Every structure is written in structure tokens, then in C-alpha cells.
Amino acid sequence: MYILGIESSCDETSVSIVKDGIEEIATIISTQIDIHKEYGGVIPEMASRLHIENITLVIDECLKKANMTMDDIDAVAVTYGPGLIGSLLVGVEAAKTLAFIHNKPLIKVHHIVGHIYANYLVKPFVFPLIALVVSGGHTDLIYMDKQYSFKRLGSTLDDAIGEAYDKVARVIGLPYPGGPLLDKIALEGKDTYQLPIPLDDDSYNFSFSGIKSAVINLVHNEKQKGNKINEQDLATTFQNRVVGIITKKTMKAVEEYNVKELIVAGGVAANSGLRNELATKCKEKGINLTIPPLKYCTDNATMIAAAGYYAYQQGLIGDMTLSAVSVEKL
Ligand code: KG4
Ligand code: ZN
Numbered sequence: 145m146y147i148l149g150i151e152s153s154c155d156e157t158s159v160s161i162v163k164d165g166i167e168e169i170a171t172i173i174s175t176q177i178d179i180h181k182e183y184g185g186v187i188p189e190m191a192s193r194l195h196i197e198n199i200t201l202v203i204d205e206c207l208k209k210a211n212m213t214m215d216d217i218d219a220v221a222v223t224y225g226p227g228l229i230g231s232l233l234v235g236v237e238a239a240k241t242l243a244f245i246h247n248k249p250l251i252k253v254h255h256i257v258g259h260i261y262a263n264y265l266v267k268p269f270v271f272p273l274i275a276l277v278v279s280g281g282h283t284d285l286i287y288m289d290k291q292y293s294f295k296r297l298g299s300t301l302d303d304a305i306g307e308a309y310d311k312v313a314r315v316i317g318l319p320y321p322g323g324p325l326l327d328k329i330a331l332e333g334k335d336t337y338q339l340p341i342p343l344d345d346d347s348y349n350f351s352f353s354g355i356k357s358a359v360i361n362l363v364h365n366e367k368q369k370g371n372k373i374n375e376q377d378l379a380t381t382f383q384n385r386v387v388g389i390i391t392k393k394t395m396k397a398v399e400e401y402n403v404k405e406l407i408v409a410g411g412v413a414a415n416s417g418l419r420n421e422l423a424t425k426c427k428e429k430g431i432n433l434t435i436p437p438l439k440y441c442t443d444n445a446t447m448i449a450a451a452g453y454y455a456y457q458q459g460l461i462g463d464m465t466l467s468a469v470s471v472e473k474l
Contacts, residue, residue: 145218147456148206148242149449150199152235153227153255154280155186157198158445159206161217165264165453170210171446174198177321184320185310192230199238214246221251221452223258224462225469226281232468240464251452252462256282256474257294259409261451262440270405270432276394278418279410280306280321283390285348285397286474292458294474297397298348305386306412308352312359312382316375327415330383333376337362339385348393355385387417395425405432414441 146169151158160171176194180186207213222239225232243250260275272289274297283300303311306323313322318329339358343351359382366373398406406426412418413435426433440447 145453145456146212146216147219147221147251147449147452148203148217149253149445149447149452150203150220150222150235150239151255151258151443151445151448152195152199152231153223153225154231154443155180155191156443157195157202158443159202160445160449161206161210161212162265162446162449162453165261165450166268168265168446169212170206171444172202172206172209173444174202181320184314186228188228188230191228192234195231195234199234203238203242214242214248217246217248219249219251219452219456221253221448221455222462223255223448224252224466225255225472227255227468227470229468229470232470236466236468240462240466244464249456250462250466251455252460252466253448253451253455254472254474256284256409257292257455258447258451260286260294260407261454262409262436262444262447263407263434264450264454265440265446266434266436269407272401272403273405273407274394274397274401274403275407275409276390276422277409278305278390278412278415280304280310282410283350283352284474285394287397287401287403292454296474298350298393300350300352301343302351302353303356305350305352305390306410308356308386309412311356315360315363316373316378323412324414326379327383327417329376330379330417333374333378333380335381335384336374336377337381339381341385342389344389344392348397350389350393352386355382383415383417387415387421390418391421391425394422395429398429398431403431405434408433408435409441411442414438
């Protein structure tokens with residue numbers, strides 16, 4: 145079954161064709177990062193307009209790359225939410241139009257489910273498992289005991305981890321999106337600053353606004369005293385604290401739910417500190433760890449087409465009334 149997936153929830157217009165939920169045939173990602181960079185973050189109205197300009201070109205290019213036409217496609221899958229509403233609408237309308245004109249089933253995919261199923265492109269899931277979702281909009285621990293079943297154990301109570309990375313990066317003067325750059329300089333520093341461990345309790349919830357504010361206050365106080373901040377050391381300290389707590393709570397869930405498999409999803413799965421720490425802990429405990437390659441960690445349509453295959457089996461079929469939703473729990 146060949147599924148054409150469409151992803152447009154934030155600042156990437158992406159189209160991909162995936163066979164049977166596991167084999168990537170062709171993917172195109174058109175990113176808007178260079179344009180939003182000038183403003184220090186994504187400007188939603190601009191993002192929607194750029195998606196409109198790009199969407200048909202990206203669809204055509206993907207089909208061309210795959211050497212296929214819509215006749216070869218069995219279904220169209222699309223991210224319907226959560227995300228920026230104007231951006232999502234462009235993908236949803238494009239998917240509906242393709243499905244209607246070519247008479248193909250329309251499959252609705254939750255963006256976070258897409259991130260989770262990016263791992264299926266690496267290897268099939270072994271249930272039960274824990275999924276750690278770490279992205280610009282989410283920080284969730286999820287238990288899955290079967291295909292397409294998601295039990296949320298905990299979430300962030302305020303900022304998502306990627307959001308905290310981007311804000312802290314901005315305060316220390318790194319351009320948008322700061323997460324990957326902060327990760328890079330964190331490798332060069334030492335853990336010398338006093339920063340709190342975020343929400344170190346027995347729950348599976350997270351909170352990153354406290355440590356974010358602590359970094360902002362620290363930078364302002366040092367500036368007022370005329371002291372220079374050591375950006376590398378501050379980045380290392382921040383990364384150690386957040387990676388430490390995420391790893392601790394994730395491993396606690398793995399043990400409590402007695403699973404043998406941990407999968408990691410979302411843009412922050414690209415973080416070197418988190419990848420290393422989880423790899424070490426999972427090796428110690430004999431847990432299978434799957435983290436997608438970097439290209440499947442950040443937003444892409446390959447994960448949507450992959451998830452679409454399993455959504456189709458669950459009967460998650462949309463019709464011409466399908467609309468986008470900006471906020472949607474798993
Ligand atoms: O999943 P994603 O592409 O978009 C959302 O669905 O939110 O995640 C984007 C987020 C951004 O906040 C970005 O700064 C962060 O992932 N990110 C990273 C790294 N690579 C991307 N954060 C920390 N370290 C990284 N290496
Ligand atoms: Zn995402």
C-alpha cells in the first residue's frame with residue numbers, strides 16, 4: 145500500500161510517499177526556517193502563506209522523485225493537528241483535494257502520533273513500550289500496549305522542552321531555532337552554574353518554565369554586575385539538568401510499566417545529550433532503545449505517511465468535512 149503523506153503543521157511543507165508504513169520511497173521537505181530566523185521565531189501568518197505557495201510544488205516534486213503518479217497512490221494521509229491552524233489548513237485542504245479528485249481514502253494523522261511512528265521506519269514496535277515525546281510543542285511520556293493505543297502517563301505542566309531550549313538559546317544570544325545550537329555548544333562547556341532540577345518529584349509530569357526563568361534571571365544579574373556569561377558552561381549546565389530529569393522519569397516509567405522497549409520521538413530526540421544519556425541507561429538495564437535518525441526527528445511527512453498506514457488499519461478515515469485543529473490531546 146502506497147501512502148502519500150502531507151505535513152504542514154509548523155514551518156515545514158513536506159510530502160512523502162511510504163510503502164506499507166515502513167519503506168520510504170521519496171520525501172520532499174521545504175523548510176521556512178531561513179525566513180522566520182530574521183524574526184527570532186515562527187510568524188504564523190507568514191508560515192501559512194509560504195505553505196500555500198509551496199504545497200503544490202512539493203506534491204509534484206515528491207511524485208516526480210518517486211517516479212509515480214497519483215494513480216500509483218492508494219491513500220492520502222495528512223496531519224490534521226495539533227499545530228498552527230493556518231498552516232495545518234493548507235495541508236488538510238491539499239490532502240482533501242487530492243483524495244477527492246483521485247478518489248482515494250483520506251487518512252487523518254495526529255502530529256505526535258506521526259512523531260511516534262517515525263520509529264517504525266527504523267524497526268517494528270515490540271509491545272508494551274514507553275514512548276518519550278520531546279518536541280517544540282510537547283513533552284509527554286506515553287504507554288502503548290498495542291498498535292495505535294496511547295495512554296499518557298505525564299506531560300509538561302508549562303513549557304515544552306523544545307520551547308525551553310529555544311528560549312534559553314535566545315537569552316544567551318543564539319539565533320532561532322536555538323535548540324540544535326545550544327546542544328552543540330553544550331558539548332564544549334562545563335557544568336558550573338547553579339540551576340534548579342526541574343520538577344524532581346514522583347510524578348511523570350515535567351515543568352521547564354522554572355529553569356528557563358532561572359537562566360533568564362542569571363543572565364540579567366550577571367549583566368547588571370558587568371560580568372560576562374560563559375555561554376558554553378551555561379548551555380552544559382542547562383542541558384545536564386533537563387536531560388537528567390527527562391532521563392530519570394523516563395527510566396522510572398520503563399521500570400514501573402515493566403517494558404523492554406523505549407522509543408523517542410520529536411525534534412528534541414535529535415539532542416546529543418539526551419541520546420547519549422538514554423543510550424547509557426538503557427544499555428545498563430537491557431532495554432531496547434529506538435531513536436529515529438535525525439531526518440525523521442524533526443517535522444517531516446515520512447512519519448505521517450508511515451503512521452497513516454496504521455491509522456488506516458484502525459479505520460481513522462476522514463471525509464470532505466475534515467478540518468484542522470490547533471490543540472488536540474493524544
Ligand atoms: O518536532 P519538531 O520539529 O517540531 C514540533 O513539532 O514542535 O521540534 C522542534 C523543536 C525546536 O524547539 C528545536 O529547537 C528542537 O526541536 N530541537 C532541539 C534539537 N534539535 C531540534 N533541541 C535540543 N537539541 C537539539 N539537538
Ligand atoms: Zn513536530
